[in-house]
Amino acid sequence: MTFSPDLEARFEKLVASYPEGRTRSAVIPMLMYAQDELGAVTPELVAEVAKRCKVPPIQVEEVIGYYSMLHRKPQGKYHVQVCTNISCLLVGGEELYHHASKKLGIGHKQTTADGIFSLEEVECMGACSWAPAVEIDYTFHHHVTPEKLDQLLDGLKKPQ
Amino acid sequence: MLFNEPHPLETRVLTKRMHEPGYNGTVEAYERYGGYKQFLKAVEMTPDDIIGEVKTSNLRGRGGAGFPTGMKWGFVPRQSSKPKYIVVNGDESEPGTCKDRVLIENDPHLLIEGCLIAARVVGAERGYVYIRGEYRYLIDIMERAIDEAYRAGWLGQNIKGTGINFDLRAHSGAGAYECGEESALLESLEGKRGNPRIRPPFPAVAGLYASPTVLNNVETFAAVPSILEMGGKAWADLGIEKAGGTKLTCLTGHFNKPGVYELTLGFPVEKMINEVGGGVRGGRKMKAFIPGGSSCPVLTGDEAWPLTMDYDSMAKAGSMLGSGGVILMDETTDMVKAALRIMHFYAHESCGWCIPCREGTAWLKKLLTRLDAGSGSARDIDLVGDLAKNMLGRTFCPLGDAAALPTMSIVKKFRHEFEAKLSRPVSVPVTSPDQLVSLG
The missing domain is CATH 1.20.1440.230 (NADH-ubiquinone oxidoreductase 51kDa subunit, iron-sulphur binding domain)
Structure with a gap:
């Protein structure tokens, strides 16, 4: 498999980041960055990561089910993560999640028919003092209200 | 970027630079405000003297367990022929906790300097900053800071002519609270599922790749440069007996002014809620109080009001100081x-x-x-x-x-x-x- 030049450079750096014979350490970060480019962890990617990290494919497979951010199916173009854990719950996180679900017409870990949005009710993501929080892909949004979320989602939906 | 207004009752030690106007966390800015001088001071000190200062400072692990840091560093067998490692726990996932974000985002070189000092103590030549996958933007910030530090000669071979070699890398997690537990974090850093290890042996003796490892929370490492700067005694005196210094405290839940604030250990709960946090939302009564993340036993409002924010006070009341993630629930909470x-x-x-x-x-x-x-x-x-x-x-x-x-x-x-x-x-x-x- 070949990847974008940026990702190839990152892979090269990753493999060199660990002591000799310890390239298994690069498996998880490699899957994370490759998944961003490919949209999901595919069987080809598993084989490729195994080859580059010099580990048997089973050692790549076994981490995929463990880590919640690794996924085999593609998500929406924008992955909307709404936190409903305790600090967010206390200030409207759950209502915000239900609002997002209703607006997008999808539930937890589902994707809209047009493939633009996917939704996930997530556990604490470390924005507790600025709750309720939403993370869209890797961008944090703090003190989110239903109105603010509408604006965010409508803004993303517009053709860029 | 700081997400909430500072408060005059804060004691800024770890966060002092980031509040300076125009401070942008680059290596130039960090050096301009005296950064990396404590590493150079550490080079002149013996490892035992450094551990001595850290012990005197009464610094206790800021990730939640509160284990004395100096003692933890002292457990590392420095004479071992195995390589030694520095591992930073930046897997901040304890519900109610969002303080390490503030440190990495605004002053990443402070963390690098803390790692360098720890590396100097145990003779480590490699270190990893393990950051949760959801914090991708912080991994990017950390990587940029590490690149800057290499260019400025603060990382790499023969750092500033001291003969010390130290390589540091940021490492992405992939979504697992369990990996905030130190032995599970090490498994994850080795590329495995984050299942915990049986201890002993503890990471100090057999940590990363079964080698001696100094593993601490982001805030713990970030505290070390100021300990050397002020001296362990002066740093300890900021707090109270048995718990020195300051703690980044995350006020979350039903506060009028939630936010992350740097408060001295032993800070009164009443003052923290009513003054720093602006009081309970809507002037309501406090029903429940969690001192440091959702794993701590819950206190009732009546139990919490007279307490102080430190390890012993919270333990006596049947809870824990934990990670400093305060969760306040008002009388409307179910x-x-x-x-x-x-x-x-x-x-x-x-x-x-x-x-x-x-x-x-x-x-x-x-x-x-x-x-x-x-x-x-x-x-x-x-x-x-x-x-x-x-x-x-x-x-x-x-x-x-x-x-x-x-x-x-x-x-x-x-x-x-x-x-x-x-x-x-x-x-x-x-x-x-x-x-x-x-x-x-």
């Missing part, structure tokens, strides 16, 4: 729902390695779902308490305790709320298929 949401989290995050935790959290979630929905029986309330109690101390890592402790305290202190739900019809509409499954 404690059954709070208990359920907390258990939902631990059931989701249990790695499944130990049966009491894997099965216990799942059962507790089911029982609490039933009780919250109003279809539970009085026996269920006792069963929740019993199940939680039976998980305590019976798991490899503290996740089992983390799930059991808040649950037991909520059942004990707010039993009337569980009872009040028994006779009522379903109080919460069932909104997701998950809930239906759990009810069945």
Whole structure:
């Protein structure tokens, strides 16, 4: 498999980041960055990561089910993560999640028919003092209200 | 970027630079404000002298366990022929905690300098900053800072002519609360599932790649340069006896002014809530208080008001200072729902390695779902308490305790709320298929 030049450079750096014979350490970060480019962890990617990290494919497979951010199916173009854990719950996180679900017409870990949005009710993501929080892909949004979320989602939906 | 206004009652030691106007966290800015001087000072000191200062400072681990840092560093067998490693725990995932974000985002070189000093102490030549996958933008910030430090000669070979070599890398997690537990973090850093290890041996002796490892929280490493700058004694005196210095404290939940504030250890809870946090939202009464993340036993408002924010005060009151993630719940809070949401989290995050935790959290979630929905029986309330109690101390890592402790305290202190739900019809509409499954 070949990847974008940026990702190839990152892979090269990753493999060199660990002591000799310890390239298994690069498996998880490699899957994370490759998944961003490919949209999901595919069987080809598993084989490729195994080859580059010099580990048997089973050692790549076994981490995929463990880590919640690794996924085999593609998500929406924008992955909307709404936190409903305790600090967010206390200030409207759950209502915000239900609002997002209703607006997008999808539930937890589902994707809209047009493939633009996917939704996930997530556990604490470390924005507790600025709750309720939403993370869209890797961008944090703090003190989110239903109105603010509408604006965010409508803004993303517009053709860029 | 700082997400909340600072407060005049803060004591800024770790966060002092980031509040300077125009401070942007680059290596130039960090050096301009005296950065990396403490590493150079450390080079002139013996490892034992550095550990001595850290011990005098009464710095205790800021990730949640509160273990004395100097002692932890002292456990590392420096004479061992194996390579030594520095590992930073930046897997901040304890519900209510968002302080390491502030440090990495605004002053990443402070963390690098803390790592360098630790490396100097144990003779480590490699280090890793493990950052949770959700914090991708912080991984990017950390990588940029590391690149800058290499260019400026603060990382790499023969750093500033001292003869010290140290390589540092940022490492991405991929979504797992369990990896905040130190032995699980090491497994994850080795590319495996984040299951905890049996201890002993502790990471100080057999950590990363079975080699001696200094593993501390972001805030712990970030505290070290200021300890050398001020001297251990002066740093300790900022706090109280047995708990030195300051703590980044995250005020979350029903505060008028939630935010992350740097407060001295031993700061009065009443002053923290009413002055720093602007009081309880809407002038309401405080029903419950969690001092340091959702794994701490819950205190009632009445219990919490007279306390101070430090390890011993919270332990005496039957809770823990934990990670500094304060969760305040006002009188409108439904404690059954709070208990359920907390258990939902631990059931989701249990790695499944130990049966009491894997099965216990799942059962507790089911029982609490039933009780919250109003279809539970009085026996269920006792069963929740019993199940939680039976998980305590019976798991490899503290996740089992983390799930059991808040649950037991909520059942004990707010039993009337569980009872009040028994006779009522379903109080919460069932909104997701998950809930239906759990009810069945």
